[in-house]
Amino acid sequence: MVASRAVAAACGLRAEDAVVLSNSNRLAVHLRPCDLLARVAPRTRQNGAKFEVDVSRRLAETGAPLATLDPRVEARVYEQDDFAVTLWTYYETVPPNDIAPDEYASALERLHAGMRQVDLTGDWLPHFMDRVDEAQRLVDDPTNNPEIVGADRELVGTTLRTMSRAIVDRGGSEQLLHGEPHPGNVLRTRGGLLFVDLETCCQGPIEFDIAHASIPASAPPIEVSALYAGADESLVRECWILMLAMITAWRCEPGDDLPNGHAMAMDWIRQLRAAVGP
Numbered sequence: 001m002v003a004s005r006a007v008a009a010a011c012g013l014r015a016e017d018a019v020v021l022s023n024s025n026r027l028a029v030h031l032r033p034c035d036l037l038a039r040v041a042p043r044t045r046q047n048g049a050k051f052e053v054d055v056s057r058r059l060a061e062t063g064a065p066l067a068t069l070d071p072r073v074e075a076r077v078y079e080q081d082d083f084a085v086t087l088w089t090y091y092e093t094v095p096p097n098d099i100a101p102d103e104y105a106s107a108l109e110r111l112h113a114g115m116r117q118v119d120l121t122g123d124w125l126p127h128f129m130d131r132v133d134e135a136q137r138l139v140d141d142p143t144n145n146p147e148i149v150g151a152d153r154e155l156v157g158t159t160l161r162t163m164s165r166a167i168v169d170r171g172g173s174e175q176l177l178h179g180e181p182h183p184g185n186v187l188r189t190r191g192g193l194l195f196v197d198l199e200t201c202c203q204g205p206i207e208f209d210i211a212h213a214s215i216p217a218s219a220p221p222i223e224v225s226a227l228y229a230g231a232d233e234s235l236v237r238e239c240w241i242l243m244l245a246m247i248t249a250w251r252c253e254p255g256d257d258l259p260n261g262h263a264m265a266m267d268w269i270r271q272l273r274a275a276v277g278p
Contacts, residue, residue: 001018001020001027001029001040002081003040003080003081003082003083003085004018004027004029004031004038004040004080004083004085005018005031006080006081007038007078007080007085007087008031008034008036008038008087010078011072011073011074011078011087013031013034013036013072013073014033014034015031015032015034016032016033017031017032017033018030018031018032018038019032021037023257023259024257024258024259025041025045025256025257025258026039026040026041026045027039027040027041028040030090031090035090036070036072036087036088036089036090037067037070037087037088037089037090037091038085038086038087038088039085039086039088040083040084040085041083041084041085042082042083042084043079043082043083043084045084046077046079046084048199049077049084049085049086049199050077051198051199051201052086052197052198052199052201053069053075053076053077053086054124055198055201056068056069056075056198057069057075058118059114059115059118059198062114062115062117062118063110063114064110064111064113064114064115064195065107065110065111065114065192065193065194065195066111066114066194066195066196066198067088067089067091067187067194067195067196068088068089069086069087069088069089070087070088070089070090071089073087091187091189091191091194092189092190093187093188093189094188094189094190095188096188097188099183099186099188099193101213101221101223101224101227102227103193104183104186104193104213104224105213105224105227105228106227107186107192107193107195108181108209108210108213108224108228109228109229111178111181111195112175112177112206112209115175115176115177115178116175116176118176120175120176120203125176125201125202125203126202126203127202127203127204128177128179128202128203128204128205128208129164129168129204130202131179131200131202131246132160132164132242132246135160135245135246135249135250136157136160136161136249138249138250138252138253139153139156139157139160139249139252140157141252144252144253144254145251145252145253145256145262145265147262148248148251148252148265148269152269155269155272155273155276156245156248156249156269156272159241159242159244159245159272159276160242160245160246160249163238163239163241163242163245164242166238167205167208167235167238167239167242170205170235172205172207172232172235173205174203174204174205175203175204175206176201176202176203177201177202177203177204177206177208177209178195178198178200178201178209178212179200179201179202179208179209180197180200180212181195181209181212181213182212182213183213185197205232205235205239206228206230206231207225207231207232207235207236207238207239208239208242208243210224210225210228210231210236210239211236211237211239211240211242211243212243213225214240220236220237220240221236221240240275241272241275241276244268244271244272244275245272247268248265248268248269248272251264251265
């Protein structure tokens with residue numbers, strides 16, 4: 001919080017008060033009275049922050065429903081003490097908190113339409129399989145989160161291998177994706193739904209994004225996939241099963257700070273076992 005206020009002050013903005021909005025692997029802080037959102041990560045994770053800023057700049061003129069960097073300051077990562085700080089527009093959220101399937105599907109379609117305008121040439125964008133491989137490495141190393149053991153750990157590792165192979169073998173079309181557009185990364189604002197947190201952007205099939213619509217529900221996002229024009233519902237289910245294995249694997253990450261993360265991982269394993277069978 002001190003680092004975020006210092007960065008804002010160095011940019012000529014008054015930040016006399018700081019309110020924590022979320023505290024996980026990164027800190028989201030509402031700074032007042034300058035009214036901006038600071039996202040604070042350990043300096044060791046500054047590459048992810050730089051990637052997020054880069055993606056945001058590439059999408060700035062596409063009309064995609066995304067939270068934007070604060071236009072009053074330079075769009076970059078600010079280093080302060082041991083932290084990497086980025087400065088974003090603050091959006092006041094409005095009720096209701098629940099997002100109906102039809103409005104979620106519409107917002108995600110508009111997000112993907114905007115993302116299709118971005119040039120994917122070069123090696124700047126990771127593939128969704130890069131993220132699967134990262135999850136696989138976490139699960140395969142038994143020193144990571146030893147509380148996930150035995151048949152549970154084997155289930156997660158096997159699912160990552162088999163489902164990712166099945167999805168890639170389909171050979172479907174791919175584009176820029178959000179990567180984790182679950183409801184926790186969607187804000188309801190006066191201007192409509194906006195997606196936040198672009199650090200997870202990757203290239204892959206749209207169904208990989210649609211699969212995240214159900215978190216934290218315990219079933220595939222059938223309603224959203226049915227409402228999203230052109231979505232392959234069988235592929236959505238495969239991506240949903242893969243996604244369950246991936247988010248369980250993230251709880252194996254050393255230093256993971258997700259609140260109540262272990263309990264969530266155990267619940268996801270139960271869902272995963274029910275989805276793939278004995």
